[in-house]
Amino acid sequence: MRHARIRFEGDIHFATVEGEDNVLHLADGRRIQASDAEWLPPATGSMFALGLNYADHAAELAFAPPTEPLAFVKSVGTYTGHDQITWRPDNVAYMHYECELVAVIGKPARNVKREDALDYLAGYTVCNDYAIRDYLENYYRPNLRVKNRDATTPVGPWIVDVADVPDASNLKLRTWINGELRQEGSTKDMIFDIPYLIEYLSSFMTLQPGDMIATGTPEGLADVVPGDEVIVEVEGVGRLVNRIVSEAEFFNHQILKNKKLAEQEA
Template identity: 85%
Template structure:
């Protein structure tokens, strides 16, 4: 089953997703995908992994890490399916990152690897955009690289764990304006989801709604205002996002 959060006629709704991505409201109404505003399906903290695919580390000429390189993204960075994000003015390189995301379903503390998936509510997709200009250290991404408002599309929904029986061999793909630019497999993860839950929960408590974004494979490319970027994880979801300029984004999204 797919669970989503949407906004319709000024009201937020938790919904299930049916055939052709239609959503059904509590009153029984069935709405098409383009009739609603898609919201991020979870709103906890996001623990994101850097260099967690061997091919991506090689692409950047780095040795694979021997311990997870995790950083935290705040909820203010999230945006939803079919929404826009922005490229800062006067930067040279902004790239997408297609990622499988595990969503925590119950408090997790000192969880053993063999029990880890019992703490996962389901899976979703994110596009963890990064500004290469601001990167000071691949092993420790700074805030300007990964924590800008509305620059991490998440969604469109959360798929139940039981509907994705094997997350260890899923295909990830990214298209820019319809052209396939990135393709990889979760089989190439250095640290898999059970390991990451055991690792993170060994020193902190993961809470329901927290997310673990598991990294991206090789195949990054620059994106610019006007581009449509689609990221997809096999069996989980297809997440669409459009890029606008910094000036246009903040002109249309005044506080």
């Protein structure tokens, strides 16, 4: 089962997704076409993102693979949904995508053992964790300006039940820029897998329902610019589409969008 969070006719709905055409089944019984809805991030908890969790990506950046998880936190304001826009800041030299499998927590998790970890998941989703490399301070601590800009982390399109992904440790990840395949890897190459990460994080904090663990990206990064369409895909989980615009275009769009929402709520 695939579970989405959308905005339709000014209201936020939780929906299940049916068929290859992605028909949305709302809780009130209505069925609508995906093209009639605005896709929202399917979860809105904290995101714990892993740095350098693929050895080939660490090598690509000339870093040694980590010996324990390198995790950082992303704010809710960074999230945006499937088929939405994000922006490249003015006057930066290098902005790249990161295709990532995301584990979504389904119930409070504290001191969870590895063998029980999957029992605490609601399911899996996909994210594109854009990074502004200009501001990277060091390999283990991404500066806030690298990873926490408004609407620069597309998440979605939906959450897939754990039971529908039999082996999350062997899924292909791919990224396309304007239709050209630019990144390809597999979750089998993660240094720290999802059960390990749940055990590790829950050993010193309580993970809450809706929290997300973004598990890192393989090698194959490239610069992206306004006008690019970027598609990231995790096999068996979902394909997440995002378009990049300029800084001015993005914030003008946000002003118009907020005005429209205010009018709908009035």
